[in-house]
Amino acid sequence: METTDANGVNGTHPVHSFSPKLSSVPQGDFIRHSRKTNGSGVQADDTRICVVMVGLPARGKSLIAQKAVRYLHWLSIKAKVFNVGQYRRTATPNPSAEFFDTSNPEGERLRRAAAEAAVADMVKWFKERQGLIAFLDATNSTKDRRRWIQERCDQDNIETLFVESKCDDEDLIMSNILEVKTTSPDYVGQDPEVAAQDFRNRIRNYEKVYQTIDEDESDLTYVKLINVGHQVIINRIQDYLQSRVVYYLMNLHIKPRSIWLSRHGESNFNLSGQIGGDADISERGELYARRLPELVAQSAGDTKLTIWTSTLKRTIQTARFLPFEKLEWKALDELDSGVCDGMTYGEIEEKYPEDFKARDDDKYNYRYLGGESYRDVVIRLEPIIMELERSENILIVTHQAILRCIYAYFMNVPQERSPWMEVPLHTLIKLTPKAYKTEEERMPAKIPAVSTFREKGSSAKHQEKEEGGD
Numbered sequence: 001m002e003t004t005d006a007n008g009v010n011g012t013h014p015v016h017s018f019s020p021k022l023s024s025v026p027q028g029d030f031i032r033h034s035r036k037t038n039g040s041g042v043q044a045d046d047t048r049i050c051v052v053m054v055g056l057p058a059r060g061k062s063l064i065a066q067k068a069v070r071y072l073h074w075l076s077i078k079a080k081v082f083n084v085g086q087y088r089r090t091a092t093p094n095p096s097a098e099f100f101d102t103s104n105p106e107g108e109r110l111r112r113a114a115a116e117a118a119v120a121d122m123v124k125w126f127k128e129r130q131g132l133i134a135f136l137d138a139t140n141s142t143k144d145r146r147r148w149i150q151e152r153c154d155q156d157n158i159e160t161l162f163v164e165s166k167c168d169d170e171d172l173i174m175s176n177i178l179e180v181k182t183t184s185p186d187y188v189g190q191d192p193e194v195a196a197q198d199f200r201n202r203i204r205n206y207e208k209v210y211q212t213i214d215e216d217e218s219d220l221t222y223v224k225l226i227n228v229g230h231q232v233i234i235n236r237i238q239d240y241l242q243s244r245v246v247y248y249l250m251n252l253h254i255k256p257r258s259i260w261l262s263r264h265g266e267s268n269f270n271l272s273g274q275i276g277g278d279a280d281i282s283e284r285g286e287l288y289a290r291r292l293p294e295l296v297a298q299s300a301g302d303t304k305l306t307i308w309t310s311t312l313k314r315t316i317q318t319a320r321f322l323p324f325e326k327l328e329w330k331a332l333d334e335l336d337s338g339v340c341d342g343m344t345y346g347e348i349e350e351k352y353p354e355d356f357k358a359r360d361d362d363k364y365n366y367r368y369l370g371g372e373s374y375r376d377v378v379i380r381l382e383p384i385i386m387e388l389e390r391s392e393n394i395l396i397v398t399h400q401a402i403l404r405c406i407y408a409y410f411m412n413v414p415q416e417r418s419p420w421m422e423v424p425l426h427t428l429i430k431l432t433p434k435a436y437k438t439e440e441e442r443m444p445a446k447i448p449a450v451s452t453f454r455e456k457g458s459s460a461k462h463q464e465k466e467e468g469g470d
């Protein structure tokens, strides 16, 4: 059987008479470090990228950087934001707008010192091999500052990718200012109106010296995001990892929207405790399918949704009464349990105790023979995440493992925990991405269903527990 390993390489997982060890394929980091030579012909270090954010305040730079880090972590690529503001705040916790006036030498000196401290920490972080991609989050608004960063990174063979967020959409800027004035540590305890005015003055001071990236800097690798999602200009992207970051950034938009997630209604396999398969929904599953339109209307009001399902019957049947356009995605099919498809956890435990334990020990990486691991699922879900980032209001009706992976992306759940999250049947989940976190709401349909949740380390003898009722 053909499988795809964690590095996206096709391989053949031997399917022969049952060996007691079902999963033996080593699954390394998602990205193999690319190796390249420098000018002297000597092999250089592994690829490391400093993504340098560029733009006036309130252009969504921090949000973009944080989202990209969350996405990279989800793909097992180590990344970190170095926010120059945080370094500046240790020396100057509550600066006035004048502090940011470039004719104020003390302000200039302190801001430069903060940038140097952030860059020094970033270089150290790379040297200690703690990660592959750093985001230097600051305005980096002059050519001099950008040149200095580039030269500093060159010294240590760190690639630079400049990401400029340009925005002239007043509504977008206003909503960013509102968000910042209510959440920024610079304005803790201050009157919101005064804070907003001060912040506008600060922006004005930056505007005086701001230099957009232009032809003079055509030797730089850069992306210009104009009104996030409207127009993208790309220059000199050099390698695979850079292009991955750029592709993600290209798909972002910051219009307000929500994503709804639901498992399919209880299936006949859920009732019998069997995993995988392509069973119909049970009677109670059918009740949930009929209740779902009402639940969705309560949560989404008049918002027009698009429904995504897997290609398996239980999700299609569950979504069939929803009055919206529907799309079936193979990528949303349940985690492939390979040769264990159709078995109960109890049967797997009895027949393949070692595998049962191996999955408990490392559920994220454990790959069923002829099937998949959670790590594999994340890789096949990447186009779904990309499409979700491009889209507005989507309701996804899918499966337990798939829902866990999508949820983990939005809620930043670490890999050791995500495969063990409880995602009950007959419950609608609403996720609303906000500037610095995703808000969550769970709406139980109050239609009983069997529990398919098994705790780590617990025996798998048939699941009797019910869930989802009043």
Ligand SMILES: O=P(O)(O)OC[C@H]1O[C@@](CO)(OP(=O)(O)O)[C@@H](O)[C@@H]1O
Residues within 6 Å of the ligand: 267, 269, 270, 274, 275, 276, 277, 334, 335, 337, 398, 399, 400, 401, 419, 452, 454
């Ligand atoms: O990774 P675990 O916890 O086994 O959960 C995935 C399992 O969930 C199930 C139910 O037990 O999903 P589904 O309800 O979509 O059928 C199985 O089919 C699937 O193998």
